[in-house]
Amino acid sequence: MAPPAAAVEGGQAPQGRQQQQQGGFGLTGIIRMVVFWYFASKFFSPKKPTEPSALISNLFQKAQPLDMWLYLSEHEKFNDFGSESSLVWHETNIPYAVWGPESTRTLSLKYHPTESLKHNGSLYAHVFFAHSGFSPDPSDPEYQPQAAFGRTHPVVTYLPKSKADKKKSLLGSSPDSSEAEVTSKVWYLLSYFYN
Template identity: 70%
Template structure:
């Protein structure tokens, strides 16, 4: 589903990027992360094809979707500060009601949108919580279990937090290299830091409002073996106990919701925007979003992706020119290929070289020192791993060439 035009869609991430001087490095890091994402997605596809369990021949051992394609659904969206919701009669909690939504249908009526505002309560301003309770039911049926027309096999729902709590950002600090330590208060003035100021105390958590709620119904009519549901689907499958069939999967799509779109909630906030979207999503696209988010988490856990780089990568796709992105990827690939060929030719030449005629040993040493300085500079500035690996390999080759250009001996003298 395309991201909303108001704020860029629905998907969470880290800190937004810094100044313009860091953009080249950010784009290189995004290119490296994209390579890992594609590798993981391809591996997941082939693993699911070749290692997925075989379906049993007996249809009674298979679990299927309780709803049919194109079936008409009604939707209710409630906002409540309670994680468990049962106040279906509250008109103040109901923020959106839609009827006649065709399930897994890609027609013009399958996608609906609503833009409004929400007034946070005093409890929410005081570091409270808020949840969106979304319910679907077959047209003509009620999602309220206390209603006489309620049918358990005809209604389903899911809860999603609308407010997330993040640590409060601290004021930027500066250190005086010559002299005492100083601290910036964020307004341009600098004050001396005392011993009491060094202990900042516990982390303060602040509630942030998510302005976009994108509700996707996954188009999934697969007949899964009851005891062998694929592990990438099992955590999200809502199985009905009596029939052992599953309800349609509700996916709150926050993939394109960047962190800089979050709105901090405090005593001065009287109202916040609320953009609601509902529509179908294909099984392939849903799994791709899940795999990409999982790959971001893996990169962050291994330290190959800094906090906030996932948002920068998404921003490149949201705001960048697709043709320019394609050219950048091709140039990056060619850069790696040419680096490999240059390293190969350099190693072959020095490995076969038996004479230093026409060559300077001092220039080899100077090249190594220069290459080492460049490598240390890139390492200190958190450069892309692709550029860092290329510079590191070049530095190792220059060091190896010193041994080929000069005869080095280490003499150990024994003292009487």
């Protein structure tokens, strides 16, 4: 009878191991789910906005009077504030952030380009604003960086003319295709106002 008892013990031993393995698989499965959830929440969670290091505010108060200077130059970097030939428009006491019919300002002028500008040169508009009475020139001893700002915009941008779509049927011949090949290719540079 000893052999059947051994058989029973031998039969129960694998079943106990299976129960231990199932219990271990459950704990391992839970750990895997927690690790997967952690990494998924890190990768797919919405990004938290970073706190600004300093609060941002306007340089100018509403309705504060400003002076404006508009210079035209062929150089992208501008520092010739004393040149009267580059100064196109100067206006004083423009109220800041006051919108109305009197807020619109226009200027019509005739500009005579230089030879380099006629030969595919670039022209830039340099616009500067400053508190009334302050200078926009950084080399001025009374210049204050918190009282002025400026921007540079290209006036003319040269773009090539759009190309015609030339497709030819390879299966058949068309009589007008030879005429299209004979015409010479003429390239035009068109100037566009860049905003």
